[in-house]
Amino acid sequence: MAALEEIITIEEICSPRTPTQFLEWFEDNLREINKTDGINDQVILHEGIAKFFYEEVFPLFRLLQNKKDAWCDLKFKNLYGDQPFDVEIFGSKESEFPSFLEITMADQNYEDHLRMRYFAEHGDVCMTGPVTHTGTRKTGLNVSVANEAGDLTEMNQEKKDLIRNAIARKTSKAYPENTGLLVYFDDYVAFSMHKDKAVMDRFLDELDVDWTDKFSALYLVSASGNQIWERYRSEQDA
DSSP: OOGGGOOOHHHTSSSSSSSHHHHHHHHHHHHHHHTTTOOOHHHTOOTTTHIEEEEEIHHHHHHHHTTTTTTTTTTEOOOOOOSSSSSSEOOOOTTTTSOOOOOOEEEOHHHHHHHHOOOOOOSSOOOOSOEEEESTTTTTHHHHEEEOOOOOOHHHHHHHHHHHHHHHHTTTTTOOOTEEEEEEEOOOSTOOSSSHHHHHHHHTTTOSSGGTTOEEEEEEETTTTTTTEEEEEHHHHH
């Protein structure tokens, strides 16, 4: 059976690149991944190198799609392992841009993992129905997902709660000066409409978590790549 590790390596991922270089490199690898048989489950379940690729590299890809022109002279390097940030940025002058990025996923819970496991097993899944399960991976895991439509207002509120919790988690840790926080979230159901942008704007403006004590910038980036929100410490202090 093929594995994503046969297509891409940690060393290759962690090479410094300009936004244009990064986007071209990432898109080339996505095409290779999409045409390779036998790795679909690894990709869906974020196992092995797929966890790093889709939970830290893909969010940076979506951010750079939106910031490639403004950040064209910078270079970005993903880092693998335990350090107080996930991306090092070269070329930042006088704190005009972050020197480091910490990346976190808002949609990181066991229910989402089980939903993707159901998708891997069955080929389709309802993204709004409640998830139930019995057993464990050792004893035999049986996952069920109800085919139910959710209330958009409730789903948007749940998404805001996940984002707030993700930001709060990260503010409890220590980071180098001039580190930016990138929060990546799934917008394929919640916040999938352009009119929802104003709802998220109000949420961020009224956020009761003081992220400015730890981060110089906050980037909220959607999985679709269609939406991005930016907040900066300097703006909050003005």
